[in-house]
Amino acid sequence: MQSKPQRQVPQEPIITQDLWELVQTHVNSRKRSRKDDEPQIFAGLLRCGECGWTLGSANTKDKGRFYRCTQYSAYGRNFCTMHYTPYKILYAFVLGRLQFWLMAVKENEDAILERLLQGSEKQRRSENARAEKELKKAQKRRQELDNLFAKMYEDRVKGLLDEENYSMLSVKYRTEQQQLDETVKTITARMEETKEETDDAKRWVELIQKYSAIDELTAPLLNELIEKIVVHQSWKDENGKTVRDIExxxxxxxxxx
Ligand SMILES: [Zn+2]
Structure with missing residues (x-):
């Protein structure tokens, strides 16, 4: 139903020879040690990049263990494409990425946090200071308006302000009040969001740092660090080489x- 996905191929991930050999050893030893040969470590994590269904695993003699789109499996190619993904390739790719991030975090945690947050801590602090200033200004004006309202009411009672002007000013101040309330709400939400983002990035970095090394993938490890893995339909490049996009x-x- 669709040929070549329009997405960009991620540039970085490379499966090195060492890693590939390690994975072979791992996969083979697992094969030997487990009769059922059902490495379900990715269960619940894999999604089809085109239709959003899960990927299910299958095992054939010639192809070995692989994953494919469950919608394709159930309803055929009018609904989705196969998304054929060998277990070994997926395993090597994910292991490589986790090893990359673990190494990167160990090497320079601050730099990684910065990268995750797409901005330096310093920049975030200055943004926060600006937001706080804006917030204070809005709150101060809000207080002034309350005072103006009280004064206006007083003047109206004393007969210093006629009905028409009183109504006009009321509307004007009330509108400004509402705008200020809106502004305060927006700034507060933005500040909270920034704080949450920082906390989230720190949490993930802490999670991965718990590991001194990541030599193999297990279900607990994957579930601790990864929310989902989106697999797109592979395609062939000009040289006939299969290109995969796994997010x-x-x-x-x-x-x-
Ligand atoms: Zn699909």
Whole structure:
């Protein structure tokens, strides 16, 4: 139903020879040690990049274990494409990314936090200071308006202000009041959001830092660090080479590769 996805191919992820060999060893030893040969470590994490259904696993003699779109499996190619993804490739890719991030975090935690937050801590602090200033200004004006209202009411009672002017000023001040309330709400929400983002990034960095090394993938590890893995339909480039686009969405921080 669709040929070549329009998405950009992620530039970085490379499966090195060492990593590939490590994965082979891992996959083979697992095969030997487990009769059922059902490595379900990715269960619940895989999504089809085109239709959003889950990917299910299958195992054939010639192809080995692989994943495919469950909508395609159930309803055929009028509904989605196969999204054929060998277990070994997925395993190597995800392991490579986690190893990359663990190494990066260990090397320079601040830089990674900065990258995750797309802006330096300093910049965020100055933004926060600006927001606080804006907030104070709005709150001060809000107080002034309350005083003006009281004064206006007084003047009206004393007969210093006629009905027409009183109504006109009332409307004017009330409108400004509402705008200020809106402004205060927006600034407060923005400040909270920034704080949450910072907390989330720190949480993820802490999670991955717990590991001294990541040599193999397990379900608990994957579920702790990853929210979902979106697999797009592969395609062939000009040289006939299969190109895969696999997106990892990490917990708390989303897509960061
Ligand atoms: Zn699909």
């Amino acid at each position: 990892i969405y990490y917990r708390f921080v989303g897509k960061i590769d």
